[in-house]
Amino acid sequence: MSTVYGMNDFQNCKNILDDSVFVLAIDNEERSFYAHKRFSVQKEKAKSIIVFEYDNCKLSAEQIECIKDLSKTRHIEIVPLPLDQASFIRELKRISSLRTATKFVIDISSMLTPYIFLIFKCLDLWNKDSIKYVINTIPFDYLFTASPFTSFKSYYGNLRMSEIFGYSGNEGITQNNNLYIFIGFEGALSLKVEEETTYDKLYIVNTLPSYYQKYKDISIINNYKLMISKDCEMMYVPATNPFEVYNILDKSLQNDKGVSIAPLCTKPIALGICMYALDHPNVRIVYPFSDKYVIDRSKGVHRSYIYELKQ
Amino acid sequence: MQNKGMISSTDSFKNPFEDINANVLDSKRIVEYWCSPFEVGLLSDYDENKFRTCNVPIILQGPRGSGKTTILKYFSFPAQLERTQVMGEKSVLSVIRSEGEVGFYFRCEDSFISTFEAIFKRVNKEQWTDFFDSYIELVFSEKILDMLFEIKHRDSSFDVEDYDISKMAEILSANEKIHDLDELKKYIHKQVLYYEQYKNRVLFTDDSFSPSILLKLFSLSEAIVLEIKRNNKEFENVLFVLMIDEFENLSLELQKRFNTIIKFISNIISIRVGRRSEGLITTETVNSTEYLRENHDYLLAALESKLDSENRAYNNYFYKIANKRFYSLNKMSENSEFDICDVLGDKEDLDKECLDNCGRKKKHLEMVLKQSKDLANNKKQLDEIISIIKNDQNPIAETLNALWVLRSKKDSLWEARHVAEIMKAFFNKEDYPGVEKYKLDYSSKYRYAITTYICSVYKRDKLYYSFNTICYLANGNARTFINYCRAIISEALFYEKDIFLKTGRISNHTQSRAVHNYSRSEFDSICSIVDYGDCIKNFILNIGNCFSAYHKDRKVRYPETNQFTYDESQLELHDREILKTAESWAIIIKRSKTQRVSAGNNDRADLYHMNRMFHPIFNISYRIRGGVNLILDKEDVNKLLHQESYYPKAVTKLLDSQEIKHNVSNKQYEQLSLFDSET
Secondary structure (H helix, E strand, O other): OOOEEEEEEHHHOOOOOOOOEEEEEEOOOOHHHHHHHHHHHOOOOEOEEEEEEEOOEOOOHHHHHHHHOOEOOOOEEEEEEOOOHHHHHHHHHOOOHHHHOOEEEEEOOOOOHHHHHHHHHHHHHHOOOOEEEEEEEEOOEEOOOOOOOOOOOOEEEEEEEEEEEEEEOOOHHHOOOEEEEEOOOOHHHHHHHHHHOOOOOEEEEEEOOOOOHHHHHHHHHHHHHHHHHOOEEEEEEOOOOHHHHHHHHHHHOOOOOOEEEEEOOOHHHHHHHHHHHHHOOOEEEEEEEEEEEOOOOEEOOOEEEEEEEOO | OOOOOOOOOHHHOOOOOOOOOOOOOOHHHHHHOOOOOOOOOOOOOOOHHHHHHOOOOEEEEOOOOOOHHHHHHHOOHHHHHHHHHHOOOOOHHHHHHHHOEEEEEEEOOHHHHHHHHHHHHHHOOOOHHHHHHHHHHHHHHHHHHHHHHHHHHHOOOOOOOOOOOHHHHHHOOOOOOOOOHHHHHHHHHHHHHHHHHHHHHHHHHOOOOOOOOOOOOOHHHHHHHHHHHHHOHHHOOOEEEEEEEOHHHOOHHHHHHHHHHHHOOOOOEEEEEEEOOOOOOOOEOOOOOOEOOEOOOEEEEEOOOOOOOOHHHHHHHHHHHHHHHHHHHOOOOOOOOOOHHHHHOOOOOHHHHHHHHHOOOOHHHHHHHOOOHHHHOOHHHHHHHHHHHOOOOOHHHHHHHHHHHHHOOOOHHHHHHHHHHHHHHHHOOOOOOOHHHHHHHHHHHOHHHHHHHHHHHOOOOOOOOOHHHHHHHHOOOHHHHHHHHHHHHHHHHHHOHHHHHHHOOOOHHHHHHHHHHHHHHHHHHHHHHOOOHHHHHHHHHHHHHHHHHHHOOOOOOOOOOOEEEEOHHHOOHHHHHHHHHHHHOOOEEEOOOOEEEEOOEEEEEOOEEEOHHHHHHHOOOOOOOOOOOEEEOHHHHHHHHHOOOOOOHHHHHHHHHHOOHHHHHHHHHHHHHHOOOOO
16 A cells, blocks of 8 residues: 555645755755745745755755745754765664654755655654655756766765665675666666666666656667666656555565666656555665765756655 | 578577576576586586586686686586477486586675675664575475475476475474475575565664575575475485676675685585686685685686687687577578588688788888888889889789888898899799798798788778687687677678578678677777776776787787786775776686796796687777887876776877877777767
């Protein structure tokens, strides 16, 4: 059964922040400011605000002031975003409101995918019954430094595979089940996952329809080597709808059999995977981590959606 | 030649090389595709029986894709179950008894290992390796019990009722909870599950780690094995073997742990370890004064050691692999006349390739002869010499003639007539002064070099086709060979399906196109997933372009030069680490023995070459020969790794002298665009 419902255009929503803890991350991308600026215009106020700050993208005084305006008490909690998972969990543990609040509004637009999984794991363990609204703002376009299809890169340096903490599944070293790679723009990531993950059968999941038609082309071109070089099955999920992702996984996967999932995809899809994984302990999430990420990957704002999650 | 009877039903023909990675193959396919590397002598100190039953631990070493996983999986219990069916045996027990071994396979998957370490190190930094030992012991014990229940399930006469499980219960400190094998298995599974669930929660909840028991490796499993041997005579002389694959993924602390176990192995349970040739491997044990010693504590079975000397053994191995796959997947009888050598051709025909490239053009002769200033300035004499030395049916011979003329200190016209006589005598098999040298030059020394030179003159890709060529390019690596075959068959099914299915033969051009595409694609893929991928990509592109320049030398002074050397001790630490990574992924390959540094330099040093699968990218020879080698100093290596376009001085000199720098540079950009490195 799906635990995810409610999807609206963010522009049509009002009074979202009332009595909530507003959680967001800020980087240099325009989309990371979109939601809180709009709340500001609508003069919405949250109970408290948690801002995650990237090490290589410190908040300016002006940004801090702007965000403070959204809090009734003008108090905001700025939390560093360390790159290693354990340190991030340690930071989350220090935030008392994550355990006590009854309502959260979480803007995932500028959060790296593993952080999304870790935040929701915390909420699942500490504050399961809380109401959660999730905002995702889609950029107008991504930054391609050279030719459009192959130059997108979201990280620097080497990749290393790890499970996302809290999502190791329940089969440990004997894991040898199906692997679902939800592909994104970068072929290197999917190749890394495929190379280093034990699996029985490979499923490559693409988005359909994507925000723009060209994004599907890009992800296919950049993952083409994987598609043609391995015996795999293609699947499709909608790019903006986490509920459908959840339902598709629910229909496709068996509860009693382990499965590995690599969420290299859009954030709404990752959200759907996250919700599914929280409900199914047999799901294991693997991810290719890097030591450093590019912070300017997109420009402009296309649309913004808000998803309501309830238990 | 036709492969008669190759494809009986053209509609149902499947590419037999689709299953590539042994990690993904189930035991049915592992058994179905099995070709014994032992039988063809790839592991010459071993036969299958020794590998199975030797009490001394064996480390199976080889590069990525060399077949380690296939071997380990083949000797594990699920494959034995498959073999029972294939051999028509009633019970797996008789297979296990006759093989004298039963194996349990575990892959040290990077994600699992790194997560386990990261989490349990935070729980207890000093004790986390004990937790790992205990976890592995629980899983291993559970696997042994799974085996018993599987046998029981298949063979009701297999008796497990009389097992005395008190010893195991005592080890687990659970005497009151365990009364039979079923309860033992459930109890162990519960302990394993505790680890998994704890791992998923601990960082979020700060729960303390309180397993019911901490086991040492083999403490419980040995007790189970002893009880099995006591109860079931079939197991009396059977060795239980723990198969640990991808050992290099273990951190140094865990490697030390396993090394200690290897050093003090019992005679009931042994270990087989699969690991990459290089990489972060330690021989240390947990005791700082004791190290693992080869042939004392363990035996080394190296899958790559014979590459230099026994290419024929690999050809034989690959030949069997290919044919077996055709038989297995397309359900052909082993007596049918199918032969992979007929599909791909046995060997390449360089004479024909050159003839196809030249037609009747003589530009290749002109370019050689114009390296002589006198001839470059005397068009009439140049034409006259060409008319004397030419052989319209044999471009290789006529190019060789041009080289003889160019190198002679005598009058060019005289030399032209002289070499023409020698050529004539050679082809007529007549005795004549100089024929022996001509034969050596034509048949061996310059044959391939002239072909690649002619390709460069007419701006054609060198063709890579035939079974022999694919074996060379595979560099002794089974997975690469299978990948090439897969790419070639796919290409044939797309471009020339009807002819392929009718004749069982694939054209040279289709083969070569598939080879080029695969080589580029694989290079790109590997560089995108290895550590320091960008630097390694620079290095290979730069070094490949150097060799490409050598292959275009109009005086053909460096026939088939494709090796390089550097003094590792002189390199910057970071550069050394990058090259070690390249070596561990078999992107560059070190010759097994030290060699003469280069022609004219008798010092001995380690020689390296790129993995031959990348040679088609640069249209260079796949043969590894002696002669001139590229000597790189510290600065060269650094720039080759970190600059996108760099030529060592020796190569720059060659390029400048022949004004071919521009071409090479253009070619490089052309290649770079194929690897997505837009700038």
